[in-house]
Amino acid sequence: MSNESLANLLKEERRFAPPAELAAAANVTAAAYAQASEDRLGFWAEQARRLDWAVEPTETLDWSNPPFAKWFADGKLNVAYNCVDRHVEAGNGDRIAIHFEGEPGDSRSITYAQLKDEVSQAANALLELGVTKGDRVAVYLPMIAEAVVAILACARIGATHSVVFGGFSADAVASRITDAQAKLVITADGGYRRGKPSALKPAIDEALTKVDGVEHVLVVRRTGQDTSWTEGRDVWWHEITARQSTEHTPEAHEAEHPLFILYTSGTTGKPKGILHTSGGYLTQASYTHHAVFDLKPETDVYWCTADIGWVTGHSYIVYGPLANGATQVIYEGTPDTPHQGRFWEIVQKYGVTILYTAPTAIRTFMKWGDDIPAKFDLSSLRVLGSVGEPINPEAWIWYREHIGAGKAPIVDTWWQTETGAMMISPLPGVTETKPGSAQRALPGIAATVVDDEAREVPNGSGGYLVLTEPWPSMLRTIWGDDQRYIDTYWSRFEGRYFAGDGAKKDEDGDIWLLGRVDDVMLVSGHNISTTEVESALVGHPSVAESAVVGATDATTGQAIVAFVILRGTATETPELVEELRAHVGRTLGPIAKPKQVKVVGELPKTRSGKIMRRLLRDIAEGREVGDTTTLADSTVMNLIQSQLPPAGSEG
Numbered sequence: 001m002s003n004e005s006l007a008n009l010l011k012e013e014r015r016f017a018p019p020a021e022l023a024a025a026a027n028v029t030a031a032a033y034a035q036a037s038e039d040r041l042g043f044w045a046e047q048a049r050r051l052d053w054a055v056e057p058t059e060t061l062d063w064s065n066p067p068f069a070k071w072f073a074d075g076k077l078n079v080a081y082n083c084v085d086r087h088v089e090a091g092n093g094d095r096i097a098i099h100f101e102g103e104p105g106d107s108r109s110i111t112y113a114q115l116k117d118e119v120s121q122a123a124n125a126l127l128e129l130g131v132t133k134g135d136r137v138a139v140y141l142p143m144i145a146e147a148v149v150a151i152l153a154c155a156r157i158g159a160t161h162s163v164v165f166g167g168f169s170a171d172a173v174a175s176r177i178t179d180a181q182a183k184l185v186i187t188a189d190g191g192y193r194r195g196k197p198s199a200l201k202p203a204i205d206e207a208l209t210k211v212d213g214v215e216h217v218l219v220v221r222r223t224g225q226d227t228s229w230t231e232g233r234d235v236w237w238h239e240i241t242a243r244q245s246t247e248h249t250p251e252a253h254e255a256e257h258p259l260f261i262l263y264t265s266g267t268t269g270k271p272k273g274i275l276h277t278s279g280g281y282l283t284q285a286s287y288t289h290h291a292v293f294d295l296k297p298e299t300d301v302y303w304c305t306a307d308i309g310w311v312t313g314h315s316y317i318v319y320g321p322l323a324n325g326a327t328q329v330i331y332e333g334t335p336d337t338p339h340q341g342r343f344w345e346i347v348q349k350y351g352v353t354i355l356y357t358a359p360t361a362i363r364t365f366m367k368w369g370d371d372i373p374a375k376f377d378l379s380s381l382r383v384l385g386s387v388g389e390p391i392n393p394e395a396w397i398w399y400r401e402h403i404g405a406g407k408a409p410i411v412d413t414w415w416q417t418e419t420g421a422m423m424i425s426p427l428p429g430v431t432e433t434k435p436g437s438a439q440r441a442l443p444g445i446a447a448t449v450v451d452d453e454a455r456e457v458p459n460g461s462g463g464y465l466v467l468t469e470p471w472p473s474m475l476r477t478i479w480g481d482d483q484r485y486i487d488t489y490w491s492r493f494e495g496r497y498f499a500g501d502g503a504k505k506d507e508d509g510d511i512w513l514l515g516r517v518d519d520v521m522l523v524s525g526h527n528i529s530t531t532e533v534e535s536a537l538v539g540h541p542s543v544a545e546s547a548v549v550g551a552t553d554a555t556t557g558q559a560i561v562a563f564v565i566l567r568g569t570a571t572e573t574p575e576l577v578e579e580l581r582a583h584v585g586r587t588l589g590p591i592a593k594p595k596q597v598k599v600v601g602e603l604p605k606t607r608s609g610k611i612m613r614r615l616l617r618d619i620a621e622g623r624e625v626g627d628t629t630t631l632a633d634s635t636v637m638n639l640i641q642s643q644l645p646p647a648g649s650e651g
């Protein structure tokens, strides 16, 4: 089944050569692959020179105690200096670092010189509040410029930040603060979402009734809403920063100094505190941002639509772009406030040239209709990125045609919180792209697909994605739990990093991601990937989105249950449900035909847009729905359940 279905996926495959103009002036050419494969460590040592080091490293990789890596270990640098000060010193202080666009329509443009002053003041404020190098600071903020300033201020003084999604509940925040033993929390009164102020501080107040050790809460005033106040503990950001000097001398920190902890989005299991350090992380974040987006800092306007609380916000809003001196847009709100063209209005307003977003957003835009982006001038866009999930070929083609004017190359970037930066992706000036494939490991990165016995699979076959060599921005451990780090990532296949994703290599050796292995279904002895069935369903003109799970079945082991959201014009009928089942059967083969197709209005997703199939499995198997703390919208599960007949009454 698996090879056959891949062949089906590829049957209608189209390939797109890089635009000649882009290729001719590309930051990175095909030569990079050859250079890196001849001397991988030499290649990364050269990339490390993209940064300004206070003490240049002489060592590249120390892998004497695997899986605990040290990169550039005898070097010293200040990450915030690299992201801000050095651009000012190079004469680019007047360049815009951040165009902030608030949801209500307020906006503010911040130059690198201003950013340097604000980061220095915030760093001085943290010092005044008793935060020192090695302390942990929790950050719980909306998508506002102060989030970037707060993160860089921590980096500057060597405090390790732990950013927690603004959408997480008090309990989720409390457990993360406790695990990291944070000394200070930076939050805001609230932020704007869907046209109204949404409070943040009450979740911190509640969380702090459950944890010890937090001395101060630094509060950014964003919405001006009423905010309860604990005298002596709470401090207004604007008051304390205003009285600080704009001078702060950045100290050089060791390359392996802990930069941040980020708890994984947690579609399954107890959250893991992923630890990233400084020099190797910044090297790869900077290099990949330069190579994969072909960033020209003098002329490009870059926009990553991720939330700052997700690793994409860390590596591709804060560290990568700012290390590279980029001008970028940060948008606070939702894509449909006040109207469904808000993203395209922002692209037009700022002349965005590089856009980085997620497949879930692209499918939503498809659902809203082609006429919406068509109303705006998107001609500035020259590179389009995708991240977070496999992008199905239909969404890929739509993105290219309706957003990229049929010209802009799409870079489908595979990576994880754990990898810190991009690992598998096309290069926009080099790769002939294939809709739906992340294609090949970036220069300096070693990835392959193996079977159960850790044997590399031949082209045209599927298995598990593994990384076979250490890389500079790799996680160093799970905070406080080295054994769990070993067990989770390095025990499944001896000496190799197990990513937890299924993948296939096509006849050219290009990699196609197939979703989390926990989600793979076993139907009558056949492995079937949720991604492939979902992709087939979304290929039907009536389907906007879908999520597929395997539910325990007495006859087949697991049976395929598909949840679908219909497109605006389609209505649910027994004939349509039958037609969708038949459509999957025709596309992938009869074995992949869903046993049930359930039409729903919404799908449960994390704030970063990943479908929480675990919760759908609970529904499909008639169980009580499990832990929903990482869900973006906690009402979704009730909505889905109310739309469906009780379990057991059908199929």
Ligand code: 6R9
Pocket: 264, 265, 311, 312, 386, 387, 388, 389, 390, 391, 412, 413, 414, 415, 416, 417, 418, 438, 499, 500, 501, 513, 514, 515, 516, 608
């Ligand atoms: C950056 C990020 C990691 C998981 C990863 C995989 C999925 C991310 C993808 C992709 C297919 C892509 N994923 N990018 N799958 N193609 N381009 O998303 O980090 O939140 O830790 O999630 O996301 O399953 O293992 P994180």
